[in-house]
Amino acid sequence: MIALFWISFFIIFYAFIGYGILLYFIIKIKRAVKGKPVLPAADNLPTCTLIVAAYNEEIFIAEKIKNSLELNYPEGKLQLIFITDGSSDKTADIVAKYPGVIHMHSAGRKGKMAAVNRAIASVTTDVMVFTDANTFLNNDAIINICRHYADAKVGAVAGEKRVLITEKSDATAGEGFYWKYESKLKVWDSELYSVVGAAGELFSVRTDLYEHVPPTAIIDDFMISMLIAKKGYRIVYEPEAYAMETASEDVKEELKRKIRIAAGGLQSVIWLKSLFNPFPLPILSFQYISHRVLRWTVVPFLMIALVGLNIAIVHANGGAIYQLFLAGQVAFYGMSLFGWMLEARQVKIKIFFIPYYFCMMNYAVIRGIFRYLSGKQSAVWDKAKRK
Template identity: 70%
Template sequence: MKIALWLSLFIVFYAFFGYGILLFFLIKIRRAVKGKRVPPAEDFASLPTCTLIVAAYNEQDFIVEKIKNTLALNYPAGKVQYVFVTDGSSDSTPELVAAYAEIKLMHKEGRSGKIAAVHRAMDEVTTEVVVFTDANTFLNADALIKICRHYADPKIGAVAGEKRVHADETADATAGEGFYWKYESKLKTWDAELHTVVGAAGELFSIRTDLYRPVPVNTILDDFMISLLVADEGYRVVYEPEAYATENGSESVGEELKRKIRIAAGGIQSIVWLKSLLNPFKQPVLTFQYVSHRVLRWTVVPFLMILALIINIVIVVSGYDSILYDVLLAAQIAFYGASLLGWILESKQIKVKILFIPYYFCMMNYAVIRGIFRYSAGKQSAVWEKAKRK
């Protein structure tokens, strides 16, 4: 039981923190041997032609602001095109997009899901590079330049931008979302420097057009799948933190939970479908990164957290004479107690920021369990259902 307890705690710690620590030292070693990876210079003349695709479903509250943000992006004239796909939208989103001659509107009645809309748009793309971004996120002015400069290297197949979550002073426990993405950004930076990013976020990412592989229309995490299929073909997926998409945090913890459950279900689906990435003999570094950064979190970690608590209780109750296990149990109870208190206070609209992180961490792992069971039961639809944002 003691072995099971320490092994469980080790895997949980490794998945969220240990891997980051290990990455830090691996990067130091790589820099000492090969030097630091540096992004290429911004040579406007050599930037590839680019198409920006936005899939928008009933986004009338945000779409005009998104259009203005898009048209204000810096990129050489004549090298960029904008495509907005509004399939199935029943509000005024298509009409609002149609008012801008600079943007190509693609619209049809009937909702088939985000990835079906993206596939339809990709059939029209003729540029060397395609950039995907969400309708309710806003990019920094140089985002396209910062992303597309990387394609000067033929080994680069995709580029992931940074997701930033804006949390104001009235933010509730979803402020933990912002902290989480800051930590994820650092891990992705190190992942890219070691070898490759393992999965891009749909808020902002790009691929070489000729590397685009249509994923099944029932794919839940299309952005993750598309970018990892590029990595599976031997190309690097790099991370560009100077190209970022900003969005508000979820409207409530309930909305964030809904989003996390969907991501967890999609994570299990991706693991099942991308079996080749688990083969360490094909691309050992990619497999190491993929398992360490993604697979452990989306499979065993939440269950090992529960197992560690139960085993620790049994050891202490059985009278094992060691203060170490008493302290360990007290630490676990304190952590979960802080999470529970955060949940109670959030339900009463009381803001205690120190409780945001344990509450968000536990909510995130609870969502993984829910997502696993939802996917196993075949109840997770691939039709994009966005979380309400502030």
């Protein structure tokens, strides 16, 4: 039991904290030897197409188009494609009013990837940038992304997601904290070798490297970028290209989103099983397993096992260290439970929402795993409500 306890604790600690610590020291050593990486100049930027798939986004779509038209990029090198397939509200009508936008619409709803692939068939530019309809980009986002393609080894670029936390969004304060930590890990991942996947809020790929993912893909953005990484190209992280969106309306909506991502995470682990072989791309495999696979598979179950093992060891007259561990676990989960109770009453004490959000994320992984294995997770996006 003691051996299982320490193995479980090490894997949990490594997945969430230890990998970050290890990356920090690796990057420190790398910078001491090679110096800090220099950003490429924004010269001779490639031609680019911004692709936005919008389904029933009448609330955001006009502002999204305005934001897209105001993006800085060399004249004549950027085109905008908005696909509104299946939208039953005024989204398609609103997009049709803007002559500076290529509008594609089909009455049937076949899913996001079917819409995106239809648009990609008409793309002739060097690079494609994908962004969500309910996010807004900083003015230099496309320039900051596309400058990285001066390096022939770069096959994709991931932008940064920034969560706008308002006074009314304290219930999801953990979401902002989580993304800040994730962003730092991505900076170090990118500097070591490659980011492990990209998020759909903002990412880019070389057009000639794009590979169609199956329509059953649940987290298509992650798969698109990782299929390029599998070919030996790097995914660079660019924090100065960011997409801003509000937090989920409440934790219930955030949980719905996390369960879907978790189901897609397990699907991706199965589809990308070749990356478990470290010999073709050793650094990528190390990053992928450390940053993604552990969190999306065994860690939530090990968290449950750790509590049970800790109780059993203390019951069997384990030493003081195990009693302290148990007290720490009880305190942490107690704070999480208290955060859940406060959230239900809309009481704003942020310190309790970070452990609550952490536990909610891991609960979502367990739910997502069972949903995927039961075949109940659709690839059609059921978007979470946002503030």
